[in-house]
Amino acid sequence: MKSLAVLHASQLITLAGTKGPRAGAAMHELGIIRDGGMLIRDGKIDSVGPSAEIEKKSSGAEIIDAGGRVVLPGFVDAHTHLVFAGNRLEDFERRARGESYEQISKAGGGISYTVEKTRAASEHDLLVQARKHAEWFLRCGTTTIEAKSGYGLTLEDELKILRVMGSLNEQSPLEIVPTFLGAHAVPREMDADEYIDLVIGQMLPRIATEKLAEFCDVFCERGYFDVGQSRRILTAAKKLGLKVRIHADQLSNSGGAGLAAELEATTADHLEKTDEQGIAALKSAAVQPVLLPGSVYALGSFDFPRARKMIQAGLAVVIATDFNPGSSPTPSMPMILSLACAHMKMSPAEAITAATINAAYSLDRGSQIGSLERGKLASFSLFDCEDYRETAYWFGMPQTHSVYVNGERVSRSGGL
Amino acid sequence: MKSLAVLHASQLITLAGTKGPRAGAAMHELGIIRDGGMLIRDGKIDSVGPSAEIEKKSSGAEIIDAGGRVVLPGFVDAHTHLVFAGNRLEDFERRARGESYEQISKAGGGISYTVEKTRAASEHDLLVQARKHAEWFLRCGTTTIEAKSGYGLTLEDELKILRVMGSLNEQSPLEIVPTFLGAHAVPREMDADEYIDLVIGQMLPRIATEKLAEFCDVFCERGYFDVGQSRRILTAAKKLGLKVRIHADQLSNSGGAGLAAELEATTADHLEKTDEQGIAALKSAAVQPVLLPGSVYALGSFDFPRARKMIQAGLAVVIATDFNPGSSPTPSMPMILSLACAHMKMSPAEAITAATINAAYSLDRGSQIGSLERGKLASFSLFDCEDYRETAYWFGMPQTHSVYVNGERVSRSGGL
Numbered sequence: 121m122k123s124l125a126v127l128h129a130s131q132l133i134t135l136a137g138t139k140g141p142r143a144g145a146a147m148h149e150l151g152i153i154r155d156g157g158m159l160i161r162d163g164k165i166d167s168v169g170p171s172a173e174i175e176k177k178s179s180g181a182e183i184i185d186a187g188g189r190v191v192l193p194g195f196v197d198a199h200t201h202l203v204f205a206g207n208r209l210e211d212f213e214r215r216a217r218g219e220s221y222e223q224i225s226k227a228g229g230g231i232s233y234t235v236e237k238t239r240a241a242s243e244h245d246l247l248v249q250a251r252k253h254a255e256w257f258l259r260c261g262t263t264t265i266e267a268k269s270g271y272g273l274t275l276e277d278e279l280k281i282l283r284v285m286g287s288l289n290e291q292s293p294l295e296i297v298p299t300f301l302g303a304h305a306v307p308r309e310m311d312a313d314e315y316i317d318l319v320i321g322q323m324l325p326r327i328a329t330e331k332l333a334e335f336c337d338v339f340c341e342r343g344y345f346d347v348g349q350s351r352r353i354l355t356a357a358k359k360l361g362l363k364v365r366i367h368a369d370q371l372s373n374s375g376g377a378g379l380a381a382e383l384e385a386t387t388a389d390h391l392e393k394t395d396e397q398g399i400a401a402l403k404s405a406a407v408q409p410v411l412l413p414g415s416v417y418a419l420g421s422f423d424f425p426r427a428r429k430m431i432q433a434g435l436a437v438v439i440a441t442d443f444n445p446g447s448s449p450t451p452s453m454p455m456i457l458s459l460a461c462a463h464m465k466m467s468p469a470e471a472i473t474a475a476t477i478n479a480a481y482s483l484d485r486g487s488q489i490g491s492l493e494r495g496k497l498a499s500f501s502l503f504d505c506e507d508y509r510e511t512a513y514w515f516g517m518p519q520t521h522s523v524y525v526n527g528e529r530v531s532r533s534g535g536l
Numbered sequence: 537m538k539s540l541a542v543l544h545a546s547q548l549i550t551l552a553g554t555k556g557p558r559a560g561a562a563m564h565e566l567g568i569i570r571d572g573g574m575l576i577r578d579g580k581i582d583s584v585g586p587s588a589e590i591e592k593k594s595s596g597a598e599i600i601d602a603g604g605r606v607v608l609p610g611f612v613d614a615h616t617h618l619v620f621a622g623n624r625l626e627d628f629e630r631r632a633r634g635e636s637y638e639q640i641s642k643a644g645g646g647i648s649y650t651v652e653k654t655r656a657a658s659e660h661d662l663l664v665q666a667r668k669h670a671e672w673f674l675r676c677g678t679t680t681i682e683a684k685s686g687y688g689l690t691l692e693d694e695l696k697i698l699r700v701m702g703s704l705n706e707q708s709p710l711e712i713v714p715t716f717l718g719a720h721a722v723p724r725e726m727d728a729d730e731y732i733d734l735v736i737g738q739m740l741p742r743i744a745t746e747k748l749a750e751f752c753d754v755f756c757e758r759g760y761f762d763v764g765q766s767r768r769i770l771t772a773a774k775k776l777g778l779k780v781r782i783h784a785d786q787l788s789n790s791g792g793a794g795l796a797a798e799l800e801a802t803t804a805d806h807l808e809k810t811d812e813q814g815i816a817a818l819k820s821a822a823v824q825p826v827l828l829p830g831s832v833y834a835l836g837s838f839d840f841p842r843a844r845k846m847i848q849a850g851l852a853v854v855i856a857t858d859f860n861p862g863s864s865p866t867p868s869m870p871m872i873l874s875l876a877c878a879h880m881k882m883s884p885a886e887a888i889t890a891a892t893i894n895a896a897y898s899l900d901r902g903s904q905i906g907s908l909e910r911g912k913l914a915s916f917s918l919f920d921c922e923d924y925r926e927t928a929y930w931f932g933m934p935q936t937h938s939v940y941v942n943g944e945r946v947s948r949s950g951g952l
Contacts, residue, residue: 462631516870
């Protein structure tokens with residue numbers, strides 16, 4: 121039985137002690153142990169406490185001296201679009217020239233561009249590119265991500281993307297939770313109803329049978345899938361045993377939050393335009409909001425979702441990267457912590473709660489990851505700083521020192 | 537004679553061919569060589585061209601295979617506050633709670649807090665902390681920085697800070713260009729006129745005699761130093777042979793840009809509130825604007841300086857980190873490239889020009905650094921991407937692969 125003892129964390133951020141996601145004021149409680157340590161056996165956490173106590177139990181264990189660094193649970197990134205081909209540099213350059221999302225889309229950019237590239241790519245090529253993305257996530261301290269399909273929009277291409285996630289999940293230490301987002305956009309070759317029939321009639325049953333996804337998601341938005349169409353798809357998904365996430369109220373306050381409540385979705389994501397009524401609806405059904413400030417930033421907008429109102433309303437807020445080639449090309453959770461504090465006025469403690477334990481519950485993994493406590497998987501990172509707030513404060517350069525998944529070291533930072 | 541050949545850059549971004557900073561449309565011209573290479577002798581660039589040509593000249597040279605990566609000149613960061621003690625995590629947390637700059641200052645935060653800490657620190661301790669900051673800059677691909685004093689505000693403490701820069705310049709591969717910013721704030725123990733007398737009567741002569749700084753800077757702003765006071769200090773500095781930079785129009789349009797033009801300052805920095813009249817004044821005196829979007833971002837503001845108007849007016853724009861513990865805790869020039877594109881609507885090419893050759897000219901080093909061409913110092917970085925625009929596009933995680941100063945490798949990135 122392999123054992124490992126982490127000693128002398130300046131702050132061991134445990135987030136221990138809750139049986140569900142943390143809402144409202146509880147988001148401030150990080151359960152910090154100073155000069156903290158952790159004993160790990162066979163990839164799981166055996167005990168957590170002051171270094172002096174852990175050291176007593178550590179005979180025979182391999183010692184990791186944290187050397188006064190901060191130790192955090194691995195970040196859990198609950199909203200990413202991991203698998204795609206190519207990039208969207210042309211869109212990026214057009215946006216810098218002041219063109220709008222709609223103009224860029226008309227000029228051949230937008231989701232359709234990535235769909236074309238992704239359809240044309242082989243499963244192998246997609247896997248190679250996704251593996252690079254996975255390495256980026258790990259290097260930033262993220263050990264579990266949710267990943268959505270949605271750049272295929274045909275049965276075969278959606279299956280291809282979900283299979284890439286499955287392969288990568290086996291090859292990479294990064295844990296990948298798959299979500300089927302067939303309803304990401306209506307493909308150019310069909311009308312909406314035809315495509316919805318395809319999603320419901322063919323894609324969903326196949327994905328459910330092959331167990332290729334845990335969640336089903338829909339881009340509920342004007343010009344994509346309206347509330348009625350979204351309801352049809354998600355209701356069908358629920359019948360097949362999939363849990364539900366929704367892209368809601370990103371570009372307009374179009375009823376997405378209300379639908380999420382009605383369907384008892386696990387999460388409602390984006391919510392830039394959600395009003396107080398929408399927030400109340402989410403609260404009534406205990407839907408977790410997943411806020412994505414990276415896409416607000418990268419689109420050059422200042423219209424951040426109302427994190428403070430949501431926390432005040434008692435919601436268990438999650439923050440995530442929204443990693444994707446169009447609107448949020450960042451794999452860095454530390455960047456999202458910075459955005460959450462600077463632009464959504466979350467405290468560093470709230471942001472870290474949102475990026476760990478709350479995110480873990482939003483992926484139905486709250487009992488396994490997201491905090492450092494007995495029985496959970498030993499997935500954690502050391503950061504080159506003494507105070508956890510520094511992970512959000514020094515921005516643009518993750519201070520990750522080293523990253524562990526299930527007790528195995530998977531990444532180390534560079535040096536000079 | 538040691539020689540080194542860099543081969544097979546997907547894009548070698550030379551920025552070659554100008555004898556001055558690039559203004560207006562010329563900011564788009566990066567001088568890209570595809571499958572580019574570079575021959576280096578004794579730390580200087582001997583020749584630049586297609587890999588095939590460079591390879592022919594490379595017998596006996598050590599080969600660096602760039603492996604299809606992007607090669608850029610080392611970034612030149614023309615505005616930093618490198619040397620300080622402690623951090624400003626309390627301010628950061630207060631700002632996340634919605635408190636204003638003024639409220640934070642009244643609560644014991646702001647510049648005064650860092651001044652207290654810096655005064656209390658020994659030269660050795662400041663050097664240790666500054667060395668850590670220097671390593672961060674190198675890791676992000678920056679090889680030359682300007683660094684300002686200004687957290688001492690007594691003769692001895694300002695000298696101490698400038699001596700730390702001098703020591704670090706000798707110890708670290710990072711090149712440091714020192715600026716005296718005694719007039720960063722009025723210290724609590726004096727009134728403004730008393731302090732200005734100290735700056736002009738004692739600090740400036742001593743600094744000029746000991747050659748501790750190349751530039752003199754003033755925080756020209758309501759509540760700090762008004763235009764008349766700034767003029768007195770900077771005129772005295774010019775008489776002693778120092779060149780001039782000005783913190784201008786950051787919080788209010790208070791005449792800073794006009795003063796910069798009047799004094800033929802090398803740069804006017806910040807300029808968030810500068811209007812068209814101010815821009816015209818800068819143009820008339822060929823003052824280079826140094827734009828600092830990191831501090832706008834980190835202060836939670838959206839009030840970015842008008843980069844497009846400045847470029848259209850024919851100014852040779854520079855972008856810099858403004859690295860400091862209060863308003864811009866980032867050493868990452870890639871982060872600033874991202875902000876420049878996403879929020880100041882600069883093109884990636886303009887942003888790179890602003891962060892290299894234009895910044896080099898603003899530090900009076902345009903003939904030595906800032907581009908990759910024969911005769912210049914071999915300070916450059918490899919980035920883990922194929923297209924230079926990716927350095928700005930993927931944000932929050934610098935893609936630096938390796939960094940060279942004067943032909944010596946000084947930093948490499950981590951891996952998995």
